[in-house]
Amino acid sequence: MRIELKKFGTTLISRQSGKEAFAALQSTVIDIAVDEIIEIDFEGVITFSPSWGDEFLTPLLNQFGDRLVLLPTSNPSVKITIKLLEEINKESFKAKS
Protein backbone atom coordinates (compact mmCIF):
# COMPACT_ATOMS: atom_id res chain seq x y z
CA MET A 1 0.00 0.00 0.00
CA ARG A 2 1.27 3.45 -0.88
CA ILE A 3 0.36 6.42 1.29
CA GLU A 4 0.59 9.71 -0.54
CA LEU A 5 1.27 12.33 2.11
CA LYS A 6 0.16 15.16 -0.19
CA LYS A 7 -3.39 13.96 0.41
CA PHE A 8 -2.96 15.24 3.97
CA GLY A 9 -1.70 18.60 2.71
CA THR A 10 1.40 20.15 1.23
CA THR A 11 2.42 21.88 4.47
CA LEU A 12 2.76 19.22 7.17
CA ILE A 13 3.80 21.15 10.23
CA SER A 14 1.89 20.89 13.50
CA ARG A 15 1.59 18.06 16.02
CA GLN A 16 -2.16 18.45 16.01
CA SER A 17 -2.54 17.91 12.26
CA GLY A 18 0.00 15.04 12.39
CA LYS A 19 -2.14 13.37 15.04
CA GLU A 20 -5.29 13.89 13.00
CA ALA A 21 -3.61 12.44 9.91
CA PHE A 22 -2.47 9.36 11.84
CA ALA A 23 -5.98 8.83 13.24
CA ALA A 24 -7.53 9.25 9.79
CA LEU A 25 -5.12 6.70 8.31
CA GLN A 26 -6.08 4.01 10.82
CA SER A 27 -9.34 3.26 9.03
CA THR A 28 -7.33 2.59 5.84
CA VAL A 29 -4.56 0.43 7.29
CA ILE A 30 -6.70 -1.62 9.64
CA ASP A 31 -7.52 -4.26 7.02
CA ILE A 32 -4.16 -4.68 5.31
CA ALA A 33 -2.53 -8.09 5.03
CA VAL A 34 -0.01 -9.00 7.74
CA ASP A 35 2.85 -9.08 5.24
CA GLU A 36 1.90 -6.02 3.20
CA ILE A 37 4.44 -3.22 2.87
CA ILE A 38 3.36 0.35 3.61
CA GLU A 39 5.17 2.89 1.46
CA ILE A 40 5.25 6.55 2.43
CA ASP A 41 5.37 8.83 -0.59
CA PHE A 42 6.55 12.42 0.05
CA GLU A 43 5.97 13.54 -3.55
CA GLY A 44 4.08 16.85 -3.64
CA VAL A 45 4.81 17.77 -0.02
CA ILE A 46 6.40 21.22 0.19
CA THR A 47 7.12 21.57 3.91
CA PHE A 48 7.56 18.82 6.47
CA SER A 49 8.47 19.19 10.15
CA PRO A 50 9.54 17.01 13.08
CA SER A 51 6.37 17.85 15.00
CA TRP A 52 4.12 16.46 12.28
CA GLY A 53 6.50 13.60 11.55
CA ASP A 54 6.71 12.58 15.20
CA GLU A 55 2.93 12.31 15.44
CA PHE A 56 2.54 10.43 12.16
CA LEU A 57 5.69 8.51 11.20
CA THR A 58 6.84 7.54 14.73
CA PRO A 59 3.59 5.75 15.66
CA LEU A 60 3.47 4.14 12.19
CA LEU A 61 7.00 2.83 12.76
CA ASN A 62 5.90 1.41 16.11
CA GLN A 63 2.84 -0.11 14.48
CA PHE A 64 4.43 -1.64 11.36
CA GLY A 65 8.19 -1.79 12.04
CA ASP A 66 10.11 -2.99 8.99
CA ARG A 67 6.97 -3.05 6.87
CA LEU A 68 7.02 0.76 6.86
CA VAL A 69 9.15 1.98 3.96
CA LEU A 70 9.97 5.60 3.15
CA LEU A 71 10.24 6.41 -0.57
CA PRO A 72 13.15 8.60 -1.67
CA THR A 73 12.75 12.37 -1.73
CA SER A 74 15.00 15.35 -2.33
CA ASN A 75 13.01 17.63 -0.01
CA PRO A 76 15.48 18.94 2.60
CA SER A 77 12.83 19.45 5.31
CA VAL A 78 11.88 15.77 5.00
CA LYS A 79 15.49 14.59 5.03
CA ILE A 80 16.51 16.58 8.13
CA THR A 81 13.30 15.56 9.93
CA ILE A 82 13.80 11.84 9.25
CA LYS A 83 17.39 11.96 10.46
CA LEU A 84 16.38 13.78 13.64
CA LEU A 85 13.47 11.43 14.38
CA GLU A 86 15.79 8.45 13.96
CA GLU A 87 18.24 9.92 16.46
CA ILE A 88 15.52 10.80 18.97
CA ASN A 89 13.70 7.48 18.72
CA LYS A 90 16.98 5.52 18.39
CA GLU A 91 15.36 3.55 15.61
CA SER A 92 15.88 3.73 11.85
CA PHE A 93 13.23 3.99 9.20
CA LYS A 94 13.52 1.56 6.33
CA ALA A 95 14.14 3.53 3.17
CA LYS A 96 13.74 2.54 -0.46
CA SER A 97 16.76 3.66 -2.43
Next chain:
Amino acid sequence: MEEKLFTIGQAAEYLGVSLNTLRRWDENGKLVAIRKDGGTHRYYRQQDLDLFASNLIKLAHDWTTDGSELPAMFYCANSAVFQARLIKMQDTLVRSGLSENLVPLIVSVAGEIGNNSFDHNLGKWPDIPGVFFGYDVTKRQVVLADRGLGILSTLSRVRPELKTHVDALRVAFTEVVSGRAPEARGNGLKFVRRVVAENPVSLFFRSGDAELRLKKDNNELFITRSQSITRGCFAVIEY
Protein backbone atom coordinates in the same frame (compact mmCIF):
# COMPACT_ATOMS: atom_id res chain seq x y z
CA MET B 1 -0.60 67.18 -6.24
CA GLU B 2 -1.64 66.97 -2.62
CA GLU B 3 -0.94 63.62 -0.97
CA LYS B 4 -4.06 61.71 0.08
CA LEU B 5 -4.30 61.41 3.84
CA PHE B 6 -6.02 58.65 5.79
CA THR B 7 -8.46 59.61 8.52
CA ILE B 8 -7.90 57.91 11.86
CA GLY B 9 -10.75 55.51 11.06
CA GLN B 10 -9.21 54.57 7.71
CA ALA B 11 -5.78 54.19 9.32
CA ALA B 12 -7.26 51.94 12.04
CA GLU B 13 -8.82 49.74 9.40
CA TYR B 14 -5.63 49.73 7.32
CA LEU B 15 -3.48 48.54 10.24
CA GLY B 16 -6.14 46.43 11.93
CA VAL B 17 -6.00 48.19 15.31
CA SER B 18 -8.57 50.16 17.28
CA LEU B 19 -9.04 53.95 17.22
CA ASN B 20 -8.02 54.12 20.87
CA THR B 21 -4.78 52.33 20.12
CA LEU B 22 -3.95 54.85 17.38
CA ARG B 23 -4.77 57.74 19.74
CA ARG B 24 -2.54 56.21 22.42
CA TRP B 25 0.29 55.63 19.93
CA ASP B 26 -0.02 59.25 18.82
CA GLU B 27 0.15 60.48 22.42
CA ASN B 28 3.17 58.36 23.35
CA GLY B 29 5.00 59.03 20.10
CA LYS B 30 4.94 55.47 18.77
CA LEU B 31 3.01 56.46 15.62
CA VAL B 32 2.55 60.20 15.39
CA ALA B 33 -0.47 61.56 13.50
CA ILE B 34 -0.61 64.67 11.33
CA ARG B 35 -2.89 67.54 12.25
CA LYS B 36 -4.01 69.87 9.46
CA ASP B 37 -3.52 73.56 10.14
CA GLY B 38 -3.42 73.15 13.90
CA GLY B 39 -6.74 71.24 13.96
CA THR B 40 -7.58 68.43 16.36
CA HIS B 41 -8.34 65.62 13.87
CA ARG B 42 -5.66 63.04 13.31
CA TYR B 43 -4.53 62.08 9.79
CA TYR B 44 -1.95 59.62 8.49
CA ARG B 45 0.14 59.23 5.35
CA GLN B 46 -0.05 55.78 3.81
CA GLN B 47 3.75 55.63 3.54
CA ASP B 48 4.06 56.33 7.28
CA LEU B 49 1.65 53.48 8.04
CA ASP B 50 3.55 51.15 5.72
CA LEU B 51 6.86 52.13 7.29
CA PHE B 52 5.44 51.57 10.77
CA ALA B 53 4.16 48.10 9.81
CA SER B 54 7.43 47.14 8.10
CA ASN B 55 9.52 47.35 11.26
CA LEU B 56 8.76 43.80 12.33
CA ILE B 57 11.48 43.55 14.95
CA LYS B 58 10.36 46.70 16.74
CA LEU B 59 6.67 45.76 16.59
CA ALA B 60 7.35 42.28 18.00
CA HIS B 61 9.75 43.58 20.63
CA ASP B 62 7.31 46.27 21.79
CA TRP B 63 4.52 43.72 22.00
CA THR B 64 6.54 41.33 24.17
CA THR B 65 7.55 44.30 26.34
CA ASP B 66 4.29 46.19 26.84
CA GLY B 67 1.57 43.90 25.43
CA SER B 68 -0.10 46.73 23.55
CA GLU B 69 -2.39 45.96 20.66
CA LEU B 70 -0.77 44.60 17.51
CA PRO B 71 -1.70 45.33 13.91
CA ALA B 72 -4.12 42.48 13.13
CA MET B 73 -2.06 41.28 10.17
CA PHE B 74 0.69 40.10 12.56
CA TYR B 75 -1.38 38.65 15.41
CA CYS B 76 -2.24 34.95 15.44
CA ALA B 77 -4.55 34.43 18.40
CA ASN B 78 -4.61 30.67 18.00
CA SER B 79 -2.84 27.83 16.27
CA ALA B 80 -5.36 27.59 13.42
CA VAL B 81 -4.72 31.20 12.39
CA PHE B 82 -0.97 30.58 12.59
CA GLN B 83 -1.16 27.46 10.38
CA ALA B 84 -3.19 29.33 7.77
CA ARG B 85 -0.73 32.24 7.68
CA LEU B 86 2.22 29.88 7.55
CA ILE B 87 0.79 28.29 4.40
CA LYS B 88 0.27 31.78 2.98
CA MET B 89 3.93 32.56 3.72
CA GLN B 90 4.95 29.35 1.96
CA ASP B 91 2.98 30.44 -1.14
CA THR B 92 4.52 33.91 -0.97
CA LEU B 93 8.05 32.50 -0.69
CA VAL B 94 7.47 30.16 -3.64
CA ARG B 95 6.16 33.08 -5.74
CA SER B 96 9.10 35.27 -4.70
CA GLY B 97 11.41 32.88 -6.54
CA LEU B 98 13.28 31.69 -3.44
CA SER B 99 15.16 28.45 -4.10
CA GLU B 100 12.96 25.39 -3.76
CA ASN B 101 15.42 23.95 -1.27
CA LEU B 102 15.17 26.93 1.02
CA VAL B 103 11.37 27.40 1.04
CA PRO B 104 10.57 24.20 3.02
CA LEU B 105 13.36 24.93 5.49
CA ILE B 106 12.26 28.50 6.23
CA VAL B 107 8.62 27.43 6.57
CA SER B 108 9.41 24.44 8.79
CA VAL B 109 11.72 26.47 11.06
CA ALA B 110 9.07 29.20 11.45
CA GLY B 111 6.47 26.48 11.98
CA GLU B 112 8.44 24.72 14.71
CA ILE B 113 9.11 27.97 16.59
CA GLY B 114 5.51 29.18 16.31
CA ASN B 115 4.01 25.81 17.16
CA ASN B 116 6.30 25.55 20.18
CA SER B 117 4.69 28.73 21.48
CA PHE B 118 1.23 27.21 21.20
CA ASP B 119 2.16 23.68 22.35
CA HIS B 120 3.96 24.84 25.49
CA ASN B 121 1.58 27.61 26.52
CA LEU B 122 -1.81 26.12 25.75
CA GLY B 123 -4.03 26.80 28.77
CA LYS B 124 -1.15 28.56 30.54
CA TRP B 125 -0.82 31.95 28.77
CA PRO B 126 0.00 34.50 31.49
CA ASP B 127 -2.04 37.27 29.82
CA ILE B 128 -2.32 37.51 26.03
CA PRO B 129 -2.54 34.22 24.11
CA GLY B 130 -1.07 33.75 20.69
CA VAL B 131 1.95 34.78 18.65
CA PHE B 132 3.29 37.65 16.64
CA PHE B 133 4.13 36.37 13.15
CA GLY B 134 5.48 38.68 10.46
CA TYR B 135 7.71 38.26 7.44
CA ASP B 136 9.30 40.43 4.80
CA VAL B 137 10.39 38.72 1.58
CA THR B 138 12.43 41.75 0.52
CA LYS B 139 14.43 41.86 3.76
CA ARG B 140 14.44 38.02 3.78
CA GLN B 141 13.32 38.04 7.38
CA VAL B 142 10.74 36.22 9.54
CA VAL B 143 9.89 37.45 13.04
CA LEU B 144 8.00 35.47 15.69
CA ALA B 145 7.24 36.33 19.31
CA ASP B 146 4.97 35.28 22.14
CA ARG B 147 4.07 36.50 25.64
CA GLY B 148 4.09 33.00 27.06
CA LEU B 149 5.99 31.40 29.93
CA GLY B 150 9.36 31.38 28.19
CA ILE B 151 11.85 28.55 27.85
CA LEU B 152 13.16 28.43 31.45
CA SER B 153 9.74 28.22 33.04
CA THR B 154 8.61 25.59 30.51
CA LEU B 155 11.70 23.40 30.83
CA SER B 156 12.10 23.68 34.60
CA ARG B 157 8.97 21.55 35.05
CA VAL B 158 10.90 18.58 33.67
CA ARG B 159 14.43 19.80 34.46
CA PRO B 160 14.06 21.47 37.90
CA GLU B 161 17.84 21.85 38.21
CA LEU B 162 17.77 24.53 35.49
CA LYS B 163 18.15 27.92 37.14
CA THR B 164 19.09 30.42 34.45
CA HIS B 165 17.62 31.42 31.10
CA VAL B 166 21.04 30.86 29.51
CA ASP B 167 21.17 27.23 30.68
CA ALA B 168 17.56 26.67 29.64
CA LEU B 169 18.22 27.99 26.14
CA ARG B 170 21.28 25.77 25.77
CA VAL B 171 19.29 22.68 26.80
CA ALA B 172 16.38 23.59 24.54
CA PHE B 173 18.62 23.78 21.48
CA THR B 174 20.88 20.82 22.24
CA GLU B 175 19.16 18.13 24.31
CA VAL B 176 16.13 16.02 23.54
CA VAL B 177 13.89 16.90 26.44
CA SER B 178 10.20 17.52 26.64
CA GLY B 179 8.60 20.47 28.35
CA ARG B 180 5.36 18.55 28.35
CA ALA B 181 6.54 15.33 29.95
CA PRO B 182 5.52 12.52 30.00
CA GLU B 183 4.72 13.20 26.36
CA ALA B 184 7.62 12.63 23.99
CA ARG B 185 8.24 16.14 22.77
CA GLY B 186 10.94 18.67 22.52
CA ASN B 187 12.70 18.22 19.22
CA GLY B 188 11.59 21.34 17.39
CA LEU B 189 14.44 23.60 18.43
CA LYS B 190 17.02 20.88 17.76
CA PHE B 191 15.62 20.72 14.24
CA VAL B 192 15.92 24.51 13.96
CA ARG B 193 19.55 24.33 15.03
CA ARG B 194 20.33 21.64 12.50
CA VAL B 195 18.70 23.53 9.63
CA VAL B 196 20.69 26.67 10.46
CA ALA B 197 23.94 24.73 10.89
CA GLU B 198 23.65 23.19 7.43
CA ASN B 199 22.06 26.00 5.41
CA PRO B 200 22.28 29.70 4.57
CA VAL B 201 19.88 30.63 7.39
CA SER B 202 20.56 32.47 10.64
CA LEU B 203 18.57 32.76 13.84
CA PHE B 204 18.37 35.17 16.74
CA PHE B 205 16.35 33.81 19.68
CA ARG B 206 15.69 35.47 23.03
CA SER B 207 13.87 34.21 26.12
CA GLY B 208 14.17 35.79 29.55
CA ASP B 209 17.58 37.44 29.72
CA ALA B 210 19.26 34.93 27.40
CA GLU B 211 20.04 35.57 23.75
CA LEU B 212 21.08 32.90 21.31
CA ARG B 213 22.60 33.40 17.90
CA LEU B 214 22.88 30.61 15.39
CA LYS B 215 24.86 31.58 12.35
CA LYS B 216 24.65 30.48 8.76
CA ASP B 217 26.43 27.22 7.99
CA ASN B 218 27.85 27.07 11.53
CA ASN B 219 27.05 24.52 14.24
CA GLU B 220 28.24 26.67 17.14
CA LEU B 221 25.81 28.05 19.71
CA PHE B 222 26.42 31.64 20.78
CA ILE B 223 24.48 32.33 23.98
CA THR B 224 24.85 35.57 25.94
CA ARG B 225 22.93 37.49 28.57
CA SER B 226 20.93 40.45 27.32
CA GLN B 227 20.44 43.82 29.00
CA SER B 228 16.69 43.50 29.15
CA ILE B 229 14.33 40.65 29.96
CA THR B 230 12.02 39.33 27.26
CA ARG B 231 8.65 38.04 28.24
CA GLY B 232 8.07 34.70 26.49
CA CYS B 233 10.10 34.11 23.34
CA PHE B 234 11.28 36.32 20.51
CA ALA B 235 12.85 35.00 17.30
CA VAL B 236 14.24 36.48 14.10
CA ILE B 237 15.03 34.17 11.19
CA GLU B 238 17.09 35.59 8.33
CA TYR B 239 17.95 33.82 5.10
